[in-house]
Amino acid sequence: MKTYELTYPISINQQANQVIVLGFFDGLHLGHQQVINTAKKIAQDNGIPLGLLTYYPHPSLVFGNDSEFQYLTDKKERESEFERLGVDNLYFLEMTQDFSNIDGQTFVDQILMPLNPRTVVAGFDHTYGAPNTTADMQHLTDFSKGRFEVIIVEEQQDNSQKISSTNIRKALSVGDLDTVTTMLGRYYTNRGKVIHGDARGRLLGYPTLNVQVAKDHKIPGNGVYITQVKIEGDDNIYQSMTSVGTNPTFEPGRPITVEVHVLNFDQDVYGKVATVTWIKKLRDQEKFDSAESLIEQLRVDETNTWNYFNGQK
Numbered sequence: 618m619k620t621y622e623l624t625y626p627i628s629i630n631q632q633a634n635q636v637i638v639l640g641f642f643d644g645l646h647l648g649h650q651q652v653i654n655t656a657k658k659i660a661q662d663n664g665i666p667l668g669l670l671t672y673y674p675h676p677s678l679v680f681g682n683d684s685e686f687q688y689l690t691d692k693k694e695r696e697s698e699f700e701r702l703g704v705d706n707l708y709f710l711e712m713t714q715d716f717s718n719i720d721g722q723t724f725v726d727q728i729l730m731p732l733n734p735r736t737v738v739a740g741f742d743h744t745y746g747a748p749n750t751t752a753d754m755q756h757l758t759d760f761s762k763g764r765f766e767v768i769i770v771e772e773q774q775d776n777s778q779k780i781s782s783t784n785i786r787k788a789l790s791v792g793d794l795d796t797v798t799t800m801l802g803r804y805y806t807n808r809g810k811v812i813h814g815d816a817r818g819r820l821l822g823y824p825t826l827n828v829q830v831a832k833d834h835k836i837p838g839n840g841v842y843i844t845q846v847k848i849e850g851d852d853n854i855y856q857s858m859t860s861v862g863t864n865p866t867f868e869p870g871r872p873i874t875v876e877v878h879v880l881n882f883d884q885d886v887y888g889k890v891a892t893v894t895w896i897k898k899l900r901d902q903e904k905f906d907s908a909e910s911l912i913e914q915l916r917v918d919e920t921n922t923w924n925y926f927n928g929q930k
Contacts, residue, residue, distance in 0.1 A: 621709065627728060635666040635706065636657075636660040637670055639671075640669075644689035644801060646800045647775075648800075653669070653704070667703060669699055671708070673692050687786070689835055721746050734765040740754075741770065754769050784800065785801065792838045792842070804896055805895045807895070814827035828893060840861060841899045841901075842897065844894055847891070850889065857877050878915075
């Protein structure tokens with residue numbers, strides 16, 4: 618896969634016809650995958666490359682209408698998933714004020730046409746160019762002026778609920794990993810550097826890796842979860858249980874942390890990047906009356922985690 622970093626006005630001129638798929642694709646959920654797979658099949662049937670035009674950073678962060686926006690997948694993760702899904706040419710177009718203000722016809726003439734599309738594929742709700750205009754999929758055929766075919770992929774649903782990045786974020790906030798996993802078609806992950814914490818877990822007999830996830834990356838809501846973890850430079854995938862929360866028993870009100878207790882693990886991995894895979898929620902965050910009560914609950918959590926991985930779900 619070839620990756621191109623573009624800024625409007627773009628300076629690129631692809632000579633070969635290709636199928637172009639459009640979208641931001643945060644999370645690469647099943648709806649996104651359906652859009653990409655639809656475009657991929659058209660490309661394969663015609664023996665031409667599959668190109669994907671996406672944007673970075675997210676408009677909410679650029680234009681300040683949602684200062685607390687958090688990604689499901691960052692740029693690097695999306696790039697990896699695009700390659701896995703069979704994209705040949707990946708175009709990252711920088712989201713700027715100039716780009717956001719163009720109209721639909723300008724988008725087609727100055728951005729799409731230099732990519733030499735034979736067919737353009739996108740989800741039914743994809744928009745491009747200035748907001749609150751006709752820069753939507755329903756008008757893209759008009760803007761194309763017969764120069765390429767337009768394919769619109771309709772809404773994908775799970776149990777009558779729209780599969781969307783917004784709904785995945787809502788499910789993550791309450792720890793509903795079943796919904797998250799179903800909509801993504803895979804387990805959700807976070808990654809971050811392992812940093813030093815207060816070492817309280819070690820004193821309790823449950824040492825943890827304190828994983829520093831980027832603030833603009835969505836994590837599950839407070840609670841205790843069955844997880845797996847992979848450490849940078851280590852091919853093994855370790856079974857684990859992970860606490861997300863503010864440590865209300867000892868330090869109520871402190872910032873939220875992600876603390877991973879890896880089963881049967883005793884290695885110094887400070888400074889390395891850990892990838893946490895979220896599998897199942899065990900319980901909500903709780904405040905305990907004593908350290909002894911917390912330890913007792915941690916033993917239950919550990920047993921439930923072992924039972925899960927041993928097939929006793």
